[in-house]
Amino acid sequence: MTEFEVIASYFNAGQQSRGDVILGQSDDCAIVRTTPQTHIAVTTDTMVAGVHFDEKVPPRALGHKLVAVNLSDLAAMGAEPAWLSLAITMPEVNTSWLEEFSAGLHELANYYNCQLIGGDTTRGPLTLTLTAQGLLPEDQLLTRRGANPGDWIYVSGTLGDAAAALAAQRGEISVCPVQQQQLEERLFYPTPRITLGQALRPIATSAIDISDGLAADLSHILKRSEVGARLQVNNLPYSNALNGNIAVEQQRHFALHGGDDYELCFTIPEASRGTLETALAHIGVDVTCVGQIEANGGLRLFDGDNELPSSIVGYQHFGVNL
Amino acid sequence: MTEFEVIASYFNAGQQSRGDVILGQSDDCAIVRTTPQTHIAVTTDTMVAGVHFDEKVPPRALGHKLVAVNLSDLAAMGAEPAWLSLAITMPEVNTSWLEEFSAGLHELANYYNCQLIGGDTTRGPLTLTLTAQGLLPEDQLLTRRGANPGDWIYVSGTLGDAAAALAAQRGEISVCPVQQQQLEERLFYPTPRITLGQALRPIATSAIDISDGLAADLSHILKRSEVGARLQVNNLPYSNALNGNIAVEQQRHFALHGGDDYELCFTIPEASRGTLETALAHIGVDVTCVGQIEANGGLRLFDGDNELPSSIVGYQHFGVNL
Structure with missing residues (x-):
């Protein structure tokens, strides 16, 4: 040979x-x-x-x-x-x-x-x-371009773990060995949300996978759908390995800009939220509502009622699919 | 951006x-x-x-x-x-x-x-x-595996030009600037034989594209079809840029082992040779009969009636598609 x-x-x-x-x-x-x-x-x-x-x-x-x-x-x-x-x-x-x-x-x-x-x-x-x-x-096309004002924004699983694993490897944050292993498991062995994606086909108005951080990927939906969004950063879902172990601002940064999560971000009309609950019951993936689509373009971050400075929205772009 | x-x-x-x-x-x-x-x-x-x-x-x-x-x-x-x-x-x-x-x-x-x-x-x-x-x-599958004993072996276009262009660039052969340009045109801008391939679908029993030299690629057909072949090297088609400008042995080596020709090699049953002529009349690609499939496995090279030593059949393999 x-x-x-x-x-x-x-x-x-x-x-x-x-x-x-x-x-x-x-x-x-x-x-x-x-x-x-x-x-x-x-x-x-x-x-x-x-x-x-x-x-x-x-x-x-x-x-x-x-x-x-x-x-x-x-x-x-x-x-x-x-x-x-x-x-x-x-x-x-x-x-x-x-x-x-x-x-x-x-x-x-x-x-x-x-x-x-x-x-x-x-x-x-x-x-x-x-x-x-x-x-x-052929009659169920789920893309980035169908989000409408009023739709709720969801993410699956937890965010920021992969970015935290990289930061821990570089010594930028300090976590215990067990947590480090849990975070690296998420970095090395991400789970594609195949079953969730198929369940969302008849329910969601738009979807994208989170590979460059929630802020960048949600912005792709906003741009293609010609809408804006209000994101409640206090609602972002974190794993046990992240929660309580690093500063809240650091967690939030990893979730918004870290990348490599491979969770799904998607939008659901108010009338379909019940259908979503039913669909999710069978597939064992947690989803979290993190904001709402608005007619006014752009991404706005809120911590409770307080709008965060727009500098936190900005992000670095890591690559472009053709 | x-x-x-x-x-x-x-x-x-x-x-x-x-x-x-x-x-x-x-x-x-x-x-x-x-x-x-x-x-x-x-x-x-x-x-x-x-x-x-x-x-x-x-x-x-x-x-x-x-x-x-x-x-x-x-x-x-x-x-x-x-x-x-x-x-x-x-x-x-x-x-x-x-x-x-x-x-x-x-x-x-x-x-x-x-x-x-x-x-x-x-x-x-x-x-x-x-x-x-x-x-x-779906009912016309043209693969490497249908060649039968008695089928005639054809190649399209001319062979060895791309390999000669590379050899000229390396100074291994000497050709005039016009010839060098003609050879490099074939190396740099190969022509995929799309129309020929489609015309062959109902006629040919097997086909492969010649990317690693005729000997290696024909051998793939022989192996997959579980047959052998007799190749008439004196019938191999050469371009004007090659013919008469370099030694016959060198030409033959480029055609058999040079690679990068992107011509097609295919097999045609005796009964379909007339159909082939008719099909070719409309597509403007020359084809040349260079040998015949035999039941006895392996590739045998003949110059007229003289069998060439098996060392000439051996070839170097440049890569493998999965």
Whole structure:
């Protein structure tokens, strides 16, 4: 076997087969079957060594995270994960790295019945690109652009943990080892909110996944929907690992600007709040109402009745999807 | 605009819109519409700076070639190009580079009515990954695995030009400036054989695109089809730029092992040779019969009636698609 065939062997093995994959990793292209009345959602994310991750990240976590960040984009559209294409550029063949990385990748992909149908292996600086595709009913489009004034703004899970984990690694905040481990678990093994996204399809007016911090991602919804929002920062949900262990301003900063949460932010009309409660009862994901959409453009932060200075709204942008 | 938004702006502009793209580059995912009775072909190729190309390659050629190598995979399956996802990793924002690169990319993509529906822009060592998707009728699958003993082996166009261009750049062969330019045109701006691939769908028993040299790529067909082949090397088609200008052995080496030709190699049953002639009359691509499939496994090279030593069959493998 050539070294490239060695690499490919790690990704050919260890995964389940979907019925709609006519031809997998063995020809010039993979061939997949389409389903009537079904749209396809397509997303691509790249992770670059030294930029998006360093040697502190276990390879298994890298494999998990590469799948998770892509599936999180599918979740935001309410799509059901189906097919993955992997482009992996590596400086050299490291079989123990490949074993761990592919195990992490297959573990999460298999959980969501998602099949790696092809890709490319090349030599060069470590760069990981995944294109994920998902299926959704053609009459249920969940995008960033449907939020209306009066809609309530929700987020899933808790915010700021991944950013806090990074800050702890850098020594910027001090947490105990158990908390550090809990925070790193959230940084290394984020959970794409696939089931929640599908449940939201008929209920939510807009949705986005929180990858760059709530302020930046909610602002994408506001811009695309041509509305504004009032956010109650005192309502932001934090994990036990964060709560009470670091300053409130620090928590708030991580939640608003930290990134890497991979929770969903979405908007629900007043009339659908009851339906949301019912839908959530079956899927075991907590959601929190954190504000309301307003006609007046822009994002305004409130702590109770006090509006916070606009400097806290500003954010740094970490990347742009095409 | 942030630097990533600057990058994205070059790819958002300058392209046409397909009717089946419901949502393009503006949300967590692109959304595309499926067509009944239609399969989707998916392929991914990566080009890494310093590995697959160097500073001698004009950025416009890079954009063209990135699309061409992916569309060539679609051509080998007889698929009609539809959607592209681009992952671009760059060390810094170079607007003149981006302008040229995106122009080359859009030029070829637009020619084939292929739309860039999304992707990711990241900072890091220059790496270009494209995932291309194409459409094909569900009852016409053209793969590597249908070749039968007695089928005739054809190749499109001419072979070895790209490898000769590289050899000339390295000073390994000597050609005049006009020839050098003709050869580099083939290296920098390969033509994906899209129309030929679609014409072959109902006629050919197998097909592959020639990216690693005819010997390696034909061997993939032989392996997948569980057959062998007799190749008449004296029938290999060469361009005017190659013919008579370099030694015959050198020509033959470039054609068999050079790579980067992006022509198609395919097999046609005896009974369909007439149909092939008719189909080709309308598409303006020359094809040449270069051998025949045999039951006995392995690839055998003949110069007239003389079998060449098996050492000439051996080849170096440059990469593996998953």
